[in-house]
Amino acid sequence: MKPIRSLTLLLSSSGPHFVPRTHRCAPATCRRRLTVSRSLQAYQVPKSRKRPDAVMAPTATTLKGQPLDKPVLDAMLRRRMFYTPSFEIYGGVGGLYDYGPPGCSLQANIVDLWRKHFVLEEDMLEVDCTVLTPHDVLKTSGHVDKFADWMCKDPKNGEILRADHFVEAILEARLNGDKEARGEKVEEKDDPKKKKKKAKSEAVRLDDAVVQEYEEVLARIDNYDGPQLGELIKKYDLKNPATGVLPSDPVAFNLMFQTSIGPSSNLPGYLRPETAQGQFLNFAKLLEFNQGQMPFASASIGKSYRNEISPRAGLLRVREFLMAEIEHFVDPQGGKKHHRFHEVEHIELVLLDRDTQLSGKTVTRKIAIGQAVKGGLVDNETLGYFLARIHLFLERIGVDLSKMRFRQHMQNEMAHYACDCWDAELLTSTGWVECVGCADRSAYDLNVHAKRTGAPLVVRERLEEPLVIEEWQVDIEKKKFGPLFKKDAKTVEAALLATSQEERETLSKQLDAAGKLTLDVAAVDGGKVEIGSDAIKIEFRKRVENTREFTPNVIEPSFGIGRILYSLIEHNFWTRGSDGGDEARGVLSFPPTVAPTKVLIVPLSSNAQFKPILKKLSQQLRSLGVSSRVDDSSASIGKRYSRNDELGTPLGITVDFQTLQDSTITLRDRDSTTQVRAEEGKILEAIKSLVDGSKSWDKVASGLPKFEGQEVEVAVR
Amino acid sequence: MKPIRSLTLLLSSSGPHFVPRTHRCAPATCRRRLTVSRSLQAYQVPKSRKRPDAVMAPTATTLKGQPLDKPVLDAMLRRRMFYTPSFEIYGGVGGLYDYGPPGCSLQANIVDLWRKHFVLEEDMLEVDCTVLTPHDVLKTSGHVDKFADWMCKDPKNGEILRADHFVEAILEARLNGDKEARGEKVEEKDDPKKKKKKAKSEAVRLDDAVVQEYEEVLARIDNYDGPQLGELIKKYDLKNPATGVLPSDPVAFNLMFQTSIGPSSNLPGYLRPETAQGQFLNFAKLLEFNQGQMPFASASIGKSYRNEISPRAGLLRVREFLMAEIEHFVDPQGGKKHHRFHEVEHIELVLLDRDTQLSGKTVTRKIAIGQAVKGGLVDNETLGYFLARIHLFLERIGVDLSKMRFRQHMQNEMAHYACDCWDAELLTSTGWVECVGCADRSAYDLNVHAKRTGAPLVVRERLEEPLVIEEWQVDIEKKKFGPLFKKDAKTVEAALLATSQEERETLSKQLDAAGKLTLDVAAVDGGKVEIGSDAIKIEFRKRVENTREFTPNVIEPSFGIGRILYSLIEHNFWTRGSDGGDEARGVLSFPPTVAPTKVLIVPLSSNAQFKPILKKLSQQLRSLGVSSRVDDSSASIGKRYSRNDELGTPLGITVDFQTLQDSTITLRDRDSTTQVRAEEGKILEAIKSLVDGSKSWDKVASGLPKFEGQEVEVAVR
Structure with a gap:
């Protein structure tokens, strides 16, 4: 229970002062958070390449092109019980919503179509894995360490602040004050919500050198960790305008809900933040179920959980949400072709690519997916195939195609191992909302779980011609090795077998020189083991391979059903009779297939x-x-x-x-x-x-x- | 986080020594635990009326009457990936299972039929409420205080024992030892699983008075609380046979998974142990959605969670499970008639009633539900209607009707406010498994939530003829009352309005005599408030009523989908070719509608x-x-x-x-x-x-x- 307790001491319940936005944490998890529950519209990439989205975003309109009156729509959705705040008679809990009868039925119809469109159409292997997940699994996946925000607390009023937002807001306010003092025009903030909340600027002129320094900090704001943000706060004396005092040092707040499994508390667990891990852990069984045939896809529909700091955007940012995720496992060799790509290659998608965003524009282009893959804009056929299938699905359920685009992730948004990632974004009154993520995740997840558990999450394929390979090979002397490491033996062996050729060469030299070698094994006490030459041999020699063994790559289309549902409502809403003098009456023009x-x-x-x-x-x-x-x-x-x-x-x-x-x-x-x-x-x-x-x-x-x-x-x- | 922490100190991770069985806790929750995740077969009602089920239960058979070889079936289910232990490559976690493709599809088909059979057929209002539930809601429902088992720990080996099971097992062993010493025949235990685990008896003769005392304790074993069980352990010197030492004093272990919602830890929450509460909390909105019309039913399909101490029965006792629950709201006046009862009254159900069980028998009788309601065996038409509909549903998905019965709850199994409760039980290799509970819950839940929150969870009906009522009435002087109680004003007012006529008369006398009254209000600090006669008046006077206001009663059919799914598999399993000399081959003869x-x-x-x-x-x-x-x-x-x-x-x-x-x-x-x-x-x-x-x-x-x-x-x- 440590993380929760440490927070108890440091953080109070009041919400953060600034609107949260895209979180840039470590690779493994950053992508996922983006996918379903982050970054409504304000992608804050460093200044030089800030996305000018919201500035250029057209005013939200109804299906008939009328200006969309969000309070009117919200009142109608409540009145008709599409959804309602959970536990309202107890005062409600932020970020939790119940679906009433029409919302529940709309959700079931979307899920039903999703299952037909993806799972049945392509013989995907659907699984239903548990939400409760033990600590070790999410430690390996990176979520325990990285799925967090840096938070600090105002010691005077107890307000909780997101550290990066806080630093950014104060520095921006000072820069604006400087501009004012210099008589320059202060540029409008690009986020209408943020405008209300930003720190108030005072017309104080700064030194030119200070202006440059602030701008440099802002350009790199996504790259600071907690301690660095804490240093910035002290260095620039960044006081909370609400109280006039410095906030506390930033602490990491993990966004997973923690609990304890079983009667004793020595099995800490979490509510899963995504459905993907259950699919990865079942990979070997699914491959066997599929009679060893590749490629194949698994799929899962279920709830996931993220303990958002201060959820405020209705269904667009919630703490408990329904996801539908596909993990398509593909051989990394041979360019990740897809055997049905020809069926979709003519489909035209609206794309907003990385280079366009880098140039500070949001100009999209309509291009056939076949051409986009051919020209290298989309990394490979399998990824392109799923982008087209996502497009067809969203069209089928009734999304307004003129309010849909695929936005490519910037390099610093993606995990380091990801090849390419595109989000299907839908335009709503809150701006462009990412509703589906589609990423090529390489072999990362299968590799880390295999390394940690020793389970062979690989595909073995018979080679038509045997291969002769000359390489560094590890021989373990089981009789010595087992007693030496006892319960850790399997883990150490897995770590040994996971070493690269270069590492083995180095280890071999160590062994020759010292009669023993030292190996980093994160999962054992101390993080290191020593192995003597009586328990291990490392030799460079020939080997004949009759089978090829590889870890599949994963293409992952990941759907946030709640966000899709809400966007679909906006896209199909319009009012009737407002021109005729009568009171305007709302209509939701859902296609019959999804209508409740x-x-x-x-x-x-x-x-x-x-x-x-x-x-x-x-x-x-x-x-x-x-x-x-x-x-x-x-x-x-x-x-x-x-x-x-x-x-x-x-x-x-x-x-x-x-x-x-x-x-x-x-x-x-x-x-x-x-x-x-x-x-x-x-x-x-x-x-x-x-x-x-x-x-x-x-x-x-x-x-x-x-x-x-x-x-x-x-x-x- | 208190409960979890206190357990950390007292309990270790090792499992209990004795097979868990029916839990008899407090009313509000007892019923629920029984419904889905308790009492596989060993209902341990006090000696005198012990259910002789397992003794008389026929050997488990396949669809074709062959003896059912459970290891063969289990191996097949694993091989074909119907379900698989979750996180197996990490060593697995007890009570958590993933459904593979055929299990997932079977589950989806059962749920789909359920939705058609109940929700669509009867225009029920389906809702999808959150799993995360704040503490206050479950405090009010009684789960925080009562949804618990009494556990103690062996200080020597750390073994965790369920206190009532432990006392029972040791005393039974001593009584058996006494019988042996007297040369009497020791009766066989009725639970084949328990036989292996029971404390070993030694042939020691006891005093006649001691025998009688032990027997009296055993007859009342379900009625002791933790401290009483602790006293029994000390009084009779009940040492754990495994270590020879006395276990620690019993502590309550709440079976809900606890977590913390939001960035600070001052909003403790739980994973819901049932879907029902979300439906009760939305009652007023659902009634409005239904345009004020009664009766109506809400329904919900979703996951629930119970932190079982030591789950060991495969899909029959798990920590995360899918439930489908109906809350049918009905006017308590007029005998709870159902307008479609005539459609089902001819349907014959196999019933095991309370009196039969009291007489120590398990003889069932087949009787038309119309007759059962008419004769008073089943309390009312609405309850009877749902029993018949449950029967039809189970038949439709392919349950073997010869392995199904409805068992009435004993008085001490039911909540004190419940009128009647029947479980649909399916016979499997583990004995009779309760798969569906169907209870008349009276107005309990709506009442407690209304009392706690002040929300009017009632129905208002226009009376054809106005009623003149003479009664004690409470008048609150808002101007004095509000400032007096500030934030608690609403709570205190709700408590005042919830007082009975008798209580009001007493309070009125207090007020007259002392110029002030004292009222118990559990939800405020100190649990009591004082109100002076300047802020309140209580008078006996006439009042004309044009509307009738009532709290509906609830009939609740509650389905454990995982248990139904597993029982269905056993009922449809058989082997082919075993007689012909070939190896026996398994067949699952699912009806086409549910077949994966x-x-x-x-x-x-x-x-x-x-x-x-x-x-x-x-x-x-x-x-x-x-x-x-x-x-x-x-x-x-x-x-x-x-x-x-x-x-x-x-x-x-x-x-x-x-x-x-x-x-x-x-x-x-x-x-x-x-x-x-x-x-x-x-x-x-x-x-x-x-x-x-x-x-x-x-x-x-x-x-x-x-x-x-x-x-x-x-x-x-």
């Missing part, structure tokens, strides 16, 4: 004669696999339709007195509000074809008698 | 000409919504079919050289291994009708030409 409910059934009145008809219609729709909901409340038909427009229900059936006579019912299209009337069977058939996407409303409407009837357009609530 | 994959497609050989046909077949099946998998490995067709029998794939298609000529393919039935051959289109049509359940294999086979061909029955592996 497909059909609303409304009786004209509460007349008992309608009851059996409503029941029969529900049953018939159910047997067609179409979800429906009856609204037999006393509100007017217009009001009931408006309510369902807000819920995104694409179709509405009305049962009225004519139905009792001739079994005809009306069918209403949510988006156009036009209606047709026909005999029950025909309407059900039309519904089936609209829901499975085989016909459009225009097609259906042209084949059935138009109806202009009971709908009275009255504003809801 | 519906169709296996095998090419006769790896001939390239087959490739396009395989691809086309896969695509055609996918467009029919039927999942398939191609096995083009080099194993013989018989081997490939056997592999898929183990995976429970109901249908197999073979593509051979004849296919190239006349487009015919063969279709194989997993259970009978008979095959038919016909033109592709006809086979696909047959598959569709087999998978959607509209035709049986016999029907299909009688309409298509029989095929006796390539299958060679060879054992797999």
Whole structure:
């Protein structure tokens, strides 16, 4: 429980003063945090290459191009219980949300389509691994050490500050004060949210040398660690404007939720920050399940957890979230080709590449993925294949393609071992939101787990022609070696076998010279072992290989379902009637496939004669696999339709007195509000074809008698 | 972090000495623990009414009545990666399992059917609430105080013992020793697992009075708390046979996983032990979403967590598990009728009622649920309706009805406020496993949360005729009251309004006599408040009511998906060929609806000409919504079919050289291994009708030409 306790002493509960933004920590974890829960829009790369996104980002608009009124949308989402703050009657907890019935159904439909689009379409091996994860696993993956933010505390008011944000804000305020004093124009901040929160500048002129020094610090702000940030605070006397005192020294705050597994506390564990590790740990079993065949992909849909310091962006930054991740394992040799790449190579993607960002621009270009891979813009076919598949998925669920782009990661955003990484970003009222990450992770994860556990996370392939190899080989004298290291023997052996040819040559020389060698083994006490020449031999000799052994590389598309869901809501939202003088009424124009409910059934009145008809219609729709909901409340038909427009229900059936006579019912299209009337069977058939996407409303409407009837357009609530 | 820390001091990591069994803790939580993760078979009700289950339980059998060889089944499930211990390459963690591809798919299919059978069929309001839950919520629900086991530690070897089990085992051993010394027959323990572990008895004769005293203790063993168990240990000098020393005093071990939410540690939280609380907390919003209409049900599918002391029963007792829970809210007035009860009243259930168990028997009776409710055996229609619906669900997914029963809870198993509770139990090789609990929980949860938060978790109904009520009424003088209690004002007000008529009368007298009153308010510092007559009045007077206000009762069907999944596997498992001299080969005869994959497609050989046909077949099946998998490995067709029998794939298609000529393919039935051959289109049509359940294999086979061909029955592996 150490990390939590140490924090108890140093940090209070109040939120940080500055809006958090992209976190640049160590390789293994930086990427992951970016993927799902970081960096809404304010990528703060060093000054010289700051992304001018938000400045240039168009104002958020609705599906119909109207200005998007976020408070109106938020109120509607709450009223219709798409989602709601968790534990609200207890005062709520930041970053935790419950999905109500429509949100829950929308989420289930997105997940269902995801499973069909990826898992079933490509025979991926889906696994469901536990959220509880023991310490050792996340120590190896790098999360225990690196998945952290540097925090300091104001000793006077207890405010918690993110150290890098704090230093940045104060220095920027001083530079702005300097500009003011010099009578220069102070440039606008690029983040509208941050503007409100930034430290207030005073018009104080600085020495030219100081200005240069501050600018240099700001350009490198992402590269300082905690102690260095602490030094900067002292060196430049950076006081918290709120209290006038210096904050405490920065301490690392790990963002994983910690717990203890079992009755004693000697098995510390965490809630996983991603689903990926479970897939990596099962690699050998999955390969066997796949009968040894490569390439293959595993997939997982499940909750992950990140203990965000001060989550404030609704569904876009939460502490508990649903992820869907794919780990596609591929042979690193042969250019990472993909056998279905030809099926997607013509698909045009909107790309924002690294060089463009470096030049300070956000100009995107539309380019066929085939061409992008050929020209080297996207590293390889497999990565390109998944970018195209992600594009198709987002299109399929109803994302507005004009509000989607793929942004390439900058070199300093990526893990050192990653070859290339692109985020699918969706434009919302909060700016560009990264919703899907797609990275080539090389062999990093499999390698570190194999090294730590000794498990062979490799593929063995029969060679058609045996290879003769001359190399440094390690021979272990098991009888001596075992007793020497006891329980650590396996770990030490794994570390030995993981040595490179160069290292072996050096070790061999040590052995010859001193009769023993010293090896770094991080996982044993002391971090080092000594092995004498009685327990080990290292020789340069020939070896014939009949099989090739390799660690696969991993291409990882990683989806944040909550972020996609929220962006999808914004992309499909618009208001009706605002121009006609009536109160504007919200509509969510979800495609039928993802709409929470497909059909609303409304009786004209509460007349008992309608009851059996409503029941029969529900049953018939159910047997067609179409979800429906009856609204037999006393509100007017217009009001009931408006309510369902807000819920995104694409179709509405009305049962009225004519139905009792001739079994005809009306069918209403949510988006156009036009209606047709026909005999029950025909309407059900039309519904089936609209829901499975085989016909459009225009097609259906042209084949059935138009109806202009009971709908009275009255504003809801 | 206190509870975890205090345990660190007292308990080590070694497992308890005796097999854990039904936990009898306090009302609010006892029931829940029983529901999903407790009491595999050894219900240890006090001696006089001990359930003789295991003694009488028939030997576990396969679907075909063969003796069930559990090691063979377990090996098969591992080999086919239905599930696998989590983090196995790191040595594994008890009670945590990952589902591999077939297990994951089986689980998804069960959940999908559950959602169709319950949520969609009855328009339930599905919600998805967070797993992270703040301390206050679970304090109110009773879990923080009561969801615990009493544990003690052997100071010599660090062994962790469950206190009640320990006392019981030692006293039973002494009584057995006494019987031996008296030359009486020692009765067999009813739990085969426990037999191995029980304390060894020595033939020592006890005084008659001592025998009686021991027997009295054992009869009441479930009613002692920790300190009492500690006293018994000292009084009777109960030493741990393994070390010869007395264990430490019992300490409570809370079974919830604890963590800390946010950057400071002043918001302690837990991983939820059930999904129910999130549904209760959202009650008011759900009622509004349902337009105020009663009754209605919410539903939730999600993971829950229980930090079991020493989980050892595979999927039957795990620390992280998937639950599906329904909370059906119903007006307590009017006998809890259900408007669809007539649809199920004829359904016959196998019931094991309370009285039968009290008489020491396990004789079940088959009785129509209509009759059971009418006769008062099952408390009310709504409860009866859900028992029948649970029966239908389990039947639909493929549970063996001859291995299913509903067992009524004993009075001391139930919460004090619960009216009635029945468990759906499935017979497996471990005995009767409770897989679904179905309880009438009265208004307990809504009441405690409303009382604690002041939120009105009630239904308001317009009365047709206004009611005139004469009663004690509380008037609060807000201007005095607010400043008096500041932040606690709301809490104190809620406590005042929650007082009964009797309490109000007493308080009124206090107020008259002393000019002030004293009220217990657990949630404020000190637990008591004083209120003067300037801030409050309590009067007996008339009041006219136009609306009726009530707290709904809750009927809660609660499903442990992992237990159902495992039991379903056992119920559908059998072996083929064991009588013919060949090695026995496992088959899982899942119904097509839940089978992980519906169709296996095998090419006769790896001939390239087959490739396009395989691809086309896969695509055609996918467009029919039927999942398939191609096995083009080099194993013989018989081997490939056997592999898929183990995976429970109901249908197999073979593509051979004849296919190239006349487009015919063969279709194989997993259970009978008979095959038919016909033109592709006809086979696909047959598959569709087999998978959607509209035709049986016999029907299909009688309409298509029989095929006796390539299958060679060879054992797999």
